[in-house]
Amino acid sequence: MLKIWGRISSINVQKVVWAAQELRVPFERQDAGGKFGGLDTPEYVRMNPNKLVPVIDDDGFILWESNAIVRYLASRHGAGELWPGDLRTRADADRWMDWQATEFAPGMRDAFMQLIRTPQDQRDDDLIAASVARSNRHALLLEDWLYNRDYLTGKAFTVADIAVGAQAHRWLGLPIERPETPRLQAWYQRISQRESAQGVLTLPLA
Numbered sequence: 001m002l003k004i005w006g007r008i009s010s011i012n013v014q015k016v017v018w019a020a021q022e023l024r025v026p027f028e029r030q031d032a033g034g035k036f037g038g039l040d041t042p043e044y045v046r047m048n049p050n051k052l053v054p055v056i057d058d059d060g061f062i063l064w065e066s067n068a069i070v071r072y073l074a075s076r077h078g079a080g081e082l083w084p085g086d087l088r089t090r091a092d093a094d095r096w097m098d099w100q101a102t103e104f105a106p107g108m109r110d111a112f113m114q115l116i117r118t119p120q121d122q123r124d125d126d127l128i129a130a131s132v133a134r135s136n137r138h139a140l141l142l143e144d145w146l147y148n149r150d151y152l153t154g155k156a157f158t159v160a161d162i163a164v165g166a167q168a169h170r171w172l173g174l175p176i177e178r179p180e181t182p183r184l185q186a187w188y189q190r191i192s193q194r195e196s197a198q199g200v201l202t203l204p205l206a
């Protein structure tokens, strides 16, 4: 059975769990990282020398990097649908996954770490303000993109909606002032109502 290592409060673990649930692939998840620790053991470091979660073991195939895992699972179990068969739709989905990992997530990181994981009296307001401004800019970019699109690549739910959707869940859960984003909100409603999103997008930020 597919094994996933990682605490569910990690956005990167959430993406992998959501993908497995969407694909109806049975899996066993082992808590690791954060308060659970376990990332420094020789066994874990052999699987992921970065000492980070998530990692999967799929019948002996070990893989780390959440978006790579989501792509692997989708191409193995959901080729043509979750992992689009059409080359350009697939490139589009792939692009949004890269954007999530290299733009949307890093831009939001300080706001998330400060507002959710740092005691109020130790927060850095300038760091928060800069990160909130970046996150809101990214959210507005998404808002524009979602004009006339049900999902990020058009009519169908793909891996892109998982990666960007998990990040949008964070943005919408932060105690910040947000610009109006009706299309983003409608898309988020659509994806969060999927059965596969239960236990992932239903989690409070922690």
Ligand SMILES: N[C@@H](CCC(=O)N[C@@H](CS)C(=O)NCC(=O)O)C(=O)O
Pocket (backbone or CB within 6 Å): 010, 011, 012, 013, 032, 033, 034, 039, 051, 052, 053, 054, 064, 065, 066, 067
């Ligand atoms: N690029 C990696 C990032 C992995 C990562 O940063 N994981 C964090 C949790 S989101 C982690 O393992 N932090 C240490 C910990 O949880 O103890 C991925 O997408 O998988």
